Amino acid sequence: MSDPVWTRDEPLSPCIKVCVVHPAERICTGCLRTLDEIAAWPRMSAEARRAVMAELPDRRGRLKQRRGGRAARLAGSES
Numbered sequence: 001m002s003d004p005v006w007t008r009d010e011p012l013s014p015c016i017k018v019c020v021v022h023p024a025e026r027i028c029t030g031c032l033r034t035l036d037e038i039a040a041w042p043r044m045s046a047e048a049r050r051a052v053m054a055e056l057p058d059r060r061g062r063l064k065q066r067r068g069g070r071a072a073r074l075a076g077s078e079s
Contacts, residue, residue: 011046011049011050011053013031013041014031014032014033014053014056015030015031015038016030016031017030018030018031021035022062022063025059025062025063027059027062027063029063031056032056032059032060032063033052033056037052
């Protein structure tokens with residue numbers, strides 16, 4: 001039995017609790033939202049949330065694999 005008071009007809013947050021902002025693209029690498037979208041999410045209408053959710057899959061391609069970091073240092077030290 002479901003309680004209609006606790007049933008909401010709106011998109012849930014796409015947050016996956018991996019909150020890291022990509023330095024060049026300025027979007028969260030976990031949920032792919034901009035900082036402005038994340039901040040405004042609680043106040044957004046269901047329509048606005050759906051519009052953001054529809055854009056998210058296209059944003060994944062904007063995140064390029066970083067050159068360097070720990071993996072590159074380790075690979076370079078093996079030579």
